Amino acid sequence: MIRHLLALWPDRAALYRVLALFAALGLTEGLLFALLVPVLHELLAPEPRLADLTPWALGGVVLIAAHWTLTVLATPVSFAASFSLTRALQLRIGHHLTTLPLGWFTPDHKARVAREISHSAAKAGGFVGQLAPRIVTALTTPLTLLVTTLILDWRIGVLLLAVAPLAWGVMRWYGRVARRTDHVLDTTEAELTGRTIELAQAQPVLRAAGHARDGGVRMRQALDQQHHAYHAALRASIAPRLAYVAVLLAPLAAATATATWLMRHGEITIAEGTTLLLLVVLFIEPLSVLNDAYGGVQSTRIALTRVTDILTAPPLPAPRRPGVHPAGHDIHLDNVTFAYHDGAPPALRDVSFHCPAGTTAALLGPSGSGKTTVTRLIARFHDVTTGAIRIGGADIRNLPTDELTDHLAIVFQDVYLLDDTIENNVRLARPDATPDEVHAAAAAARLDEVIYRLPDGWHTQVGEGGARLSGGERQRVSLARALLKNAPIVLLDEAAASLDPENERLVTHALHALAADRSSTIVVIAHRIETLAKADHFVVLDHGRVAESGTLPELLAADGRLAALWTRHAEATEGADG
Numbered sequence: 035m036i037r038h039l040l041a042l043w044p045d046r047a048a049l050y051r052v053l054a055l056f057a058a059l060g061l062t063e064g065l066l067f068a069l070l071v072p073v074l075h076e077l078l079a080p081e082p083r084l085a086d087l088t089p090w091a092l093g094g095v096v097l098i099a100a101h102w103t104l105t106v107l108a109t110p111v112s113f114a115a116s117f118s119l120t121r122a123l124q125l126r127i128g129h130h131l132t133t134l135p136l137g138w139f140t141p142d143h144k145a146r147v148a149r150e151i152s153h154s155a156a157k158a159g160g161f162v163g164q165l166a167p168r169i170v171t172a173l174t175t176p177l178t179l180l181v182t183t184l185i186l187d188w189r190i191g192v193l194l195l196a197v198a199p200l201a202w203g204v205m206r207w208y209g210r211v212a213r214r215t216d217h218v219l220d221t222t223e224a225e226l227t228g229r230t231i232e233l234a235q236a237q238p239v240l241r242a243a244g245h246a247r248d249g250g251v252r253m254r255q256a257l258d259q260q261h262h263a264y265h266a267a268l269r270a271s272i273a274p275r276l277a278y279v280a281v282l283l284a285p286l287a288a289a290t291a292t293a294t295w296l297m298r299h300g301e302i303t304i305a306e307g308t309t310l311l312l313l314v315v316l317f318i319e320p321l322s323v324l325n326d327a328y329g330g331v332q333s334t335r336i337a338l339t340r341v342t343d344i345l346t347a348p349p350l351p352a353p354r355r356p357g358v359h360p361a362g363h364d365i366h367l368d369n370v371t372f373a374y375h376d377g378a379p380p381a382l383r384d385v386s387f388h389c390p391a392g393t394t395a396a397l398l399g400p401s402g403s404g405k406t407t408v409t410r411l412i413a414r415f416h417d418v419t420t421g422a423i424r425i426g427g428a429d430i431r432n433l434p435t436d437e438l439t440d441h442l443a444i445v446f447q448d449v450y451l452l453d454d455t456i457e458n459n460v461r462l463a464r465p466d467a468t469p470d471e472v473h474a475a476a477a478a479a480r481l482d483e484v485i486y487r488l489p490d491g492w493h494t495q496v497g498e499g500g501a502r503l504s505g506g507e508r509q510r511v512s513l514a515r516a517l518l519k520n521a522p523i524v525l526l527d528e529a530a531a532s533l534d535p536e537n538e539r540l541v542t543h544a545l546h547a548l549a550a551d552r553s554s555t556i557v558v559i560a561h562r563i564e565t566l567a568k569a570d571h572f573v574v575l576d577h578g579r580v581a582e583s584g585t586l587p588e589l590l591a592a593d594g595r596l597a598a599l600w601t602r603h604a605e606a607t608e609g610a611d612g
């Protein structure tokens with residue numbers, strides 16, 4: 035396990051410093067106890083000579099001073115190592131997250147990341163800061179006393195030595211039980227966390243559905259599961275715990291009997307016998323914590339494995355042909371097939387289309403037909419299963435992530451804002467933008483009227499995820515951000531869907547004007563045909579396949595799906611006008 039730990043946190047020096055300091059602490063403690071031997075020996079002698087105790091007393095003072103100094107030194111060193119390890123793991127997880135495909139961030143994975151960053155990283159830190167020091171002192175002190183006992187009387191010493199293999203065997207048994215029960219406990223704990231979050235998040239749905247009071251059923255089930263798991267863990271641990279106590283008490287009984295026998299037969303004096311028995315008690319006492327500590331080692335091992343699972347999640351593959359750069363910003367999908375998971379039915383099958391630079395391609399199709407998937411693949415949230423996506427002739431898999439993101443501005447259906455001011459959320463796209471540029475982007479996205487309305491204007495805090503803004507306001511911030519980025523390719527997934535019809539019309543108009551101005555390439559998804567009317571090409575998807583594609587006149591002439599949509603829209607508009 036130490037090897038596993040050092041692979042994740044290669045600060046050997048810090049770990050060995052902590053272990054060495056606590057080993058020294060254990061040694062001074064053991065030596066202090068060992069000092070009792072000559073002291074008791076003298077005190078229990080028929081005619082004690084107290085003056086002879088002076089060197090031992092001085093030795094005791096030195097050892098106490100050393101013990102005190104080591105404690106003062108060891109405490110901050112172990113805390114520093116613990117903090118450094120926790121932080122190193124958290125930073126490594128944080129850094130690794132930035133290399134993962136966005137498709138990895140499922141709700142389940144997000145919950146795991148939150149848990150491993152707080153719980154498992156802290157557990158690993160706790161191992162170095164508390165558990166390992168406890169184990170080291172719990173071994174060094176008895177080891178020192180064992181050597182002392184062996185010197186004093188080899189027979190009692192051998193009895194104590196016999197504890198080691200027995201205790202080790204029982205600890206390994208307890209470790210196996212702890213590993214198994216810890217795994218179950220961990221799963222039930224994760225389930226309970228998930229259900230609690232679900233209960234909190236689903237309050238509006240539960241209340242709307244009239245389940246406000248009984249809505250916690252799933253959480254209560256998870257609580258019951260956890261309760262049962264705790265009981266099962268407790269039951270499973272009873273036998274190895276009792277066995278461990280027996281292993282520790284057996285040598286005490288045997289040593290008492292042996293010492294008594296030796297005293298009665300004059301082999302050792304009463305003073306020697308009493309001292310030996312005291313040493314046996316002092317030898318056993320620290321060992322009593324080892325069994326639980328070994329259980330702690332097993333759960334640290336599980337925590338490290340969970341951290342490693344995240345750190346070994348495959349990052350986006352590095353460019354296969356580095357040094358490739360896009361020559362222009364047209365988008366080409368070439369026989370793209372993609373499935374979200376191995377074995378899942380493909381969300382896209384053999385999709386091909388070309389969106390020349392500076393033009394707008396509109397994606398249409400029924401719900402679930404694969405429109406959003408197309409935009410996610412262009413942004414390389416996932417890699418295509420087969421086929422290729424090219425920007426300016428370059429396969430996006432050959433572009434460094436930064437270069438690809440520099441080329442793209444994205445507005446997706448689910449807008450997530452950082453818990454910061456509106457201004458900082460917009461500026462995120464281009465922190466060095468001038469105030470005029472920020473204001474122009476805000477005006478184009480119709481965000482300026484929101485800013486005027488809010489008492490703190492640009493400095494309004496949006497809350498976590500943008501929760502303090504309405505859906506439409508969030509979408510405007512996201513649009514302004516995308517416009518400010520001034521990227522040559524813009525991906526818009528229902529970008530104006532949360533706006534009222536008038537604002538949707540104005541925003542759509544502004545987007546097209548800006549696109550024409552900057553000759554951006556735009557891929558837009560919208561359900562309302564009026565939002566799409568100005569697009570240069572249309573790609574209609576159905577069940578993940580391209581059902582038809584072409585310009586508006588071509589598709590109207592073909593009298594297919596788009597023509598049907600267009601006719602319905604025209605009739606509706608005429609009806610409304612009439």
Ligand SMILES: Nc1ncnc2c1ncn2[C@@H]1O[C@H](COP(=O)(O)OP(=O)(O)OP(=O)(O)O)[C@@H](O)[C@H]1O
Pocket residue numbers: 374375381399400401402403404405406407408
């Ligand atoms: N993260 C995901 N994991 C697994 N399958 C997914 C995921 N996202 C989408 N899908 C599946 O892929 C298919 C295409 O979904 P997609 O979101 O691209 O459709 P869409 O045309 O954008 O739908 P809508 O108009 O409702 O937004 C659907 O069958 C959907 O269930």
